[in-house]
Amino acid sequence: MEAFATALPALGEAWGLILQPVVLGYLVLGVVMGLAVGVFPGLGGIAGLSLLLPFMFGMDPVLGLALMIGMVAVVPTSDTFASVLMGIPGSSASQATVLDGFPMAKNGQAARALSAAFSSSLFGGLVGACFLTLFILVARPIVLAFGLPEMLMITILGLSMVAVLAGRFPLKGLAAAGLGLMIGTIGEADAGGSLRMASYDIPYLTDGLKLVIVGLGIFAIPEIVSLLRQDRSIAKGASLGAGWLDGVKDWFANIWLSVRCSVIGVVVGIIPGLGGSVVDWIAYGHSVQTTKDKSNFGKGEVRGVIGPESSNNAKEGGGLVPTLLFGIPGSGSMAIFIGAVALLGSGDIEVGPGMLKDNLDITYSIVWLLALANVVGTVLCIAASGGIAKLTTIRFTYLAPFLFMLISFAAFQSGQNFEDLLALFAIGLIGIFLRRFDWSRPAFLIGFVLSNPVEKFTNQAFQIASFRFRKGFDVGMEYVFSPIVIVLIIITVVSVVLGIRQAKSIMAEGEVQSGAKRAPMVFLLVLAGYLIVALVNANMIPDYNMTDKIIPLVVGSFALLCCTILLVQMIRRPEGDPIFADKEVAGEDADAPYGLWSTLAWFAALIAATWVVGFILALVGFLISFLRVRAGSSWGKTLLLTACGIGFMCLMAGALNRDFPPGLLQDAVDLPWPLK
Amino acid sequence: MTVSTFTRRAVVGLIAAAGIAAPAAAEVDFSGKTIEWVIPFSETGGSAKWANFFAPLLAEELPGNPTVVVKFMPGAGSTKGANWFQEQDHDDGTLLFGTSGSTQFPYLLGDPRVRYEYKDWNPVMASGTGGVAYLNAEDGAKFDGSANGLKDVDFIYGSQGATRLDLVPLLAWQMLGMNVEPVFGIKGRGDGRLMFERGEATIDYQTSSGYLKGSAEMVVAGDAVAMMSWGALDADGNIVRDPTFPDIPTFKEVCEATDGCETNGEAWDAWRAFFVAGFPVQKLAFLPAGTPQEVIDTYTTAFQAVVARADFADISSKRVGKYQVFTGTDAQSALGTATSVPDEAKAFVTNWLQEAYGVSLN
Known part of the structure; x- marks a missing residue:
């Protein structure tokens, strides 16, 4: 009670600090800048905050906080545009939103999906702030109660969502998740530094693949290519069915789902070390499990948007707890935030354990500035959503070249290597085939995202547990089976059992026709082949680095087992069996006027030209020839659109001080920016 | 709104705030130019903090007040950026590169990815840090200035x-x-401290700023016991008590008090060599190979002016710690100390890594 006695006055002081016109002005400025930066998938908060850093030195603390928080808070809101309208997951926070948000856009309900998403975001942010106001006072011991076994169990709970998203054939879903996990282990192992499926001769691979690239490759590229082949608008019939008001009503009708997912968001968000990677999947899984009629998930179910979006803004609030209380950043942008706070004012505010004692008013200001920024950002986004949703009625051939431009740039920003573009293309190919043969892409992505946490927490928890067991059996058991772990195990088991029962009704790829045996079997054999190579490769790691080989070996063998069973099933079943699902047999893709390879060749040409003349020059050539040849537009329109595209790209990259991929030409001659 | 106008405005604001006039014109003039300070780490690490701290101050002191922008090129534990810097030639003096202990150690240990050579580069500034090791309360009670009571734990x-x-x-x-027993695979020392606070780890160490920010409080509260600092180097190269932690004994003192630990011999020499490479000279700023002397001198003068600021001790202690900043010839000799590890020390450490942790560096 004593804590609350000091909390109330501090809360009052915090509101006193926030509710000044100047502070609110800075907050709005930050929000607007954040929205402008947030259009770029994959850039988000880190780029924006770096931009603000030089300003922070000696700035009035509350003003600086308002500016920075305004910027950070809206990134998970604004990247919803990309995930709903284009199927591009902007950040790990909006991956699950793509699953139902994008199909809604395709059904002509983009505005409805957006406003439902934004309402949920707003509500989640506010619930998060209320919860935090009380919780932050008692959070420290609770955060410390989450040790390695607890974190491992939460990661496994996240992984168990594969059961829900596995699709019609659970084995295919499991194999896809296994493949995702294996792709996630590529590179230098965290623990012992062994190389998995990588070589020091290709330094790019030693760092492993970045989430941005895998997310774009698995979700965005297959959708862009498919729509481009069909040469239509995103919204079927180029009409918008429902308006933004419907989305708000949808959210209100599902308010309790929104409440529950917000709480999931805050709670998972406060656990340092997990970050946001699992939150949206757990929220999505929860939405599916609590919906009576599951038949619409994956085809445009609004609850599939409301759940993850409620959780992702609430998670930002939760993520403040480890940041503020322990000085341990929950994400990249939070790390910069901590650094920037030290610059503010006279430098007295020190993020870390002293924050609650010495600066409770500042702490509360941060919590509520975040909530307010959510409100401002959401209102702006909802206001814009009706207009922006019209993008889905444009003939896609006019959008596609700009989307290729955006995703290439986003991919390059993740590592600033030319290889980023190659990796994007390669992962894109995997995505295209997973989609074609009805292998669960969400399962693959969950596997990839959780690959590193699963491996890390398993190894570390195992090491500490064996250390405890050496002290005594009861000491070890107490460590491994803490009350939190037991509760999480129960939740996981229930969720898996429910998930398996429900999986058959959730078709993330929609209805897929089945056809001949050959193509699906070839794809299966390719996957199995990769798994065998990866297994052999992992097995070559010397035994004293067991920590680096055990997870790839176990997961790889399991995925290979799934593939083998599938192979046997494929051999025994007749052609036309659902196991031979193939989008090229019938349906939208099969009837498309353009072929897969000729469409993909455009993207390949952009990458190849970038390798030779650098990104901007390649882009000029790509846009002009694409618009002229593929879209068949007039010279005037072509040049105007090209100029707009290049201008936009240079403006944003210039403002954020980002480079473009250079090519051979740039190696030979020095060119001025943006050509360099 | 570009970065350059942003930074320029910020810099103008800084100058106004500090009340310092623009420095006298020198032979090298950077008016209207943008200096890129490349850091081979991500935006979130300690090196980013370090470069972001010095960048605006440096901009203020360089002739022509250029914009100094910090750029990040993370990858392969900083070897990617360093390999890239090795390929860069002197152009117009607008490229600066920063390294840390994580760049030095792979170089010293002969990591196969290292394609860079420190001796080719021109150091213009170097700064250091210290470190403190501490124990949990229960085992800390057995610590009496020597590790004799800790050998069975x-x-x-x-x-x-x-x-x-x-x-x-x-x-x-x-x-x-x-x-x-090390549990490998954590991402930063902050995660290590959290593991200690959760009681999963029972011993920990932090660099100076990390210790002051998070761990000192645990020691005051009695939840942890400070064991030793790594110490600092005096002008003659002797290890003395760290001025930031005058009350904490150095490893050297603890070693002398502990049975079986010797402050001479190959183990000690190896430890000392790697301590010197990793802490007193932890972060260095370089100009690329082939930079003309007058450009080097211009940067040296600018960094000296930064260090000579009246408020430097005050602002730097909060952001990068109370440690000496070396410039000019001192930076050169600091680089010498940081990168010249005797072959025996290298061989000893390589062998020890292989035996104790199975780490092979080839």
Whole structure:
């Protein structure tokens, strides 16, 4: 009670600090800048905050906080545009939103999906702030109660969502998740530094693949290519069915789902070390499990948007707890935030354990500035959503070249290597085939995202547990089976059992026709082949680095087992069996006027030209020839659109001080920016 | 709104705030230019903090007040950026590169990815840090200034990897005869401290700023016991008490008090060599190979002016710690100390890494 006695006055002081016109002005400025930066998938908060850093030195603390928080808070809101309208997951926070948000856009309900998403975001942010106001006072011991076994169990709970998203054939879903996990282990192992499926001769691979690239490759590229082949608008019939008001009503009708997912968001968000990677999947899984009629998930179910979006803004609030209380950043942008706070004012505010004692008013200001920024950002986004949703009625051939431009740039920003573009293309190919043969892409992505946490927490928890067991059996058991772990195990088991029962009704790829045996079997054999190579490769790691080989070996063998069973099933079943699902047999893709390879060749040409003349020059050539040849537009329109595209790209990259991929030409001659 | 106008405005604001006039014109003039300070780490690490701290101050002191922008090129534990810098030639003096202990150690240990050569580069500034090791309260009670009472205790330590800066504490504990089991794979020392606070790790170390920010409070509250600092180097190269932690004994003192630990011989020489490479000279700023002397001198003068600021001690202690900043010839000799590890020390550490942790560097 004593804590609350000091909390109330501090809360009052915090509101006193926030509710000044100047502070609110800075907050709005930050929000607007954040929205402008947030259009770029994959850039988000880190780029924006770096931009603000030089300003922070000696700035009035509350003003600086308002500016920075305004910027950070809206990134998970604004990247919803990309995930709903284009199927591009902007950040790990909006991956699950793509699953139902994008199909809604395709059904002509983009505005409805957006406003439902934004309402949920707003509500989640506010619930998060209320919860935090009380919780932050008692959070420290609770955060410390989450040790390695607890974190491992939460990661496994996240992984168990594969059961829900596995699709019609659970084995295919499991194999896809296994493949995702294996792709996630590529590179230098965290623990012992062994190389998995990588070589020091290709330094790019030693760092492993970045989430941005895998997310774009698995979700965005297959959708862009498919729509481009069909040469239509995103919204079927180029009409918008429902308006933004419907989305708000949808959210209100599902308010309790929104409440529950917000709480999931805050709670998972406060656990340092997990970050946001699992939150949206757990929220999505929860939405599916609590919906009576599951038949619409994956085809445009609004609850599939409301759940993850409620959780992702609430998670930002939760993520403040480890940041503020322990000085341990929950994400990249939070790390910069901590650094920037030290610059503010006279430098007295020190993020870390002293924050609650010495600066409770500042702490509360941060919590509520975040909530307010959510409100401002959401209102702006909802206001814009009706207009922006019209993008889905444009003939896609006019959008596609700009989307290729955006995703290439986003991919390059993740590592600033030319290889980023190659990796994007390669992962894109995997995505295209997973989609074609009805292998669960969400399962693959969950596997990839959780690959590193699963491996890390398993190894570390195992090491500490064996250390405890050496002290005594009861000491070890107490460590491994803490009350939190037991509760999480129960939740996981229930969720898996429910998930398996429900999986058959959730078709993330929609209805897929089945056809001949050959193509699906070839794809299966390719996957199995990769798994065998990866297994052999992992097995070559010397035994004293067991920590680096055990997870790839176990997961790889399991995925290979799934593939083998599938192979046997494929051999025994007749052609036309659902196991031979193939989008090229019938349906939208099969009837498309353009072929897969000729469409993909455009993207390949952009990458190849970038390798030779650098990104901007390649882009000029790509846009002009694409618009002229593929879209068949007039010279005037072509040049105007090209100029707009290049201008936009240079403006944003210039403002954020980002480079473009250079090519051979740039190696030979020095060119001025943006050509360099 | 570009970065340059942003930064310029910020810099103008700084100058106004500090009340310092623009420096006198020198032969080299950077008016209207943008200096890129490339850091081979991500935006979130300690090196980013360090460069972001110095960048606006440097901009203020360089002739022509250029914009100084910090750029990040993370990858392969900083070897990617360093390999890139090795390929850069002097152009117009607008490229600056920063390294840290994580760039030095792979170089010293002959990591196969290292394609860079420190001796080709021109150091213009160097700065250091210290480190403190501490124990949990229960085992800390057995610590009496020597590690004699700790030899039967099994410790757990959250480590970033034996070939990183963690080499220094791990080797020190080993020399004291302590049994410390590292749990590898944590991402930063902050995660290590959290593991300690949760009671999963029972021993920990932090660099100076990390210790002051998070761990000192645990020690005051009695939840942890400070064991030793790595110490600092005096002008003659002797290890003395760290001026930031005058009350904490150095590893050298603890080693002398502990049975079986010696402050001479190959183990000690190896530890000392890697300590010097990793802490007193932890971060360096370089101009590329082939930079003309007058450009080097211009940067040296500018960094000297930064250090000579009246408020430098005050603002730097909060952001980068109370440690000496070396410029000019001092930076050159600091680089010498940081990168010239005797072959025996290298061989000893390589062998020890292989035996104790199975880490092979080829």
